[in-house]
Amino acid sequence: MGAGILAAVQVLMVPVKDLTRAKSRLSSLLQPPERAALTLAMLEDILDACVAQPAWDTWVVSRSEPVAALARRRRLRAIEERGRSLGEAIRQVEDELLGPDDELAVVLADLPFISGEALSAALAHPATVVASPATSDGGTNLLLRRPPSVIRARFGRSSFAKHRWAARRANVAFEAVARPELGFDLDRPGDLERVLSSDHPGRAHAACVSMGLPDRLRLHA
Helix, strand or coil: CCCCCCCCCCCEECCCCCCCCHHHHHHHCCHHHHHCCCCCHHHHHHHHHHHCCCCCCCEEEEEEHHHHHHHHHHCCCCEEECCCCCHHHHHHCCCCCCCCCCEEEEEEECCCCHHHHHHHHHCCCCCCCEEEEEECCEEEEEEEEECCCCCCCCCCCHHHHHHHHHHHCCCEEECCCCCCHHHHHCCCCCHHHHHHHHCCHHHHHHHHCCCCCCHHHHHHH
């Protein structure tokens, strides 16, 4: 490699909401400390999948110190979130990835069924833009862009279609990766029942059991 030429960077970004505000849609069942514990449990599973990707660096972006401490214990890069939205957090990372060959994959932190194999399969797609749709609302649970500036990142309801349309407008290849491990995001009380009824041996399942959620869900029904 010639002098002054920087190697391309491949980054898996995991944005994590402030734990005081995490999983607010579960507030009818879980108290704030329980929602924080569930968020951290899912994050552990997400990070397991990320560190199983040998060519990729994992960056965790959050304003919560427990999240940053977890990342540092795993010897991952912890970035203090400066903004107030997911979009701002993504732009914060994009500002560091300006090379034409850099790659950025945003992996949301509420995917209780994620696996290293499923993530690896998504990252292996050669398209310029790769996205995994959220089955609940047409959102995007994983977004890979090569380079990050090729299209704007959009998250939330119906964002998957927006990413597909943006790639078409930019005249770049788009690949959809529809896998159950990446499509299910834990966000609503009914999602807890799906986690508990699954045979996926993740930390989210263990956390739900330890909180006594099977009995609490029966009473809540």
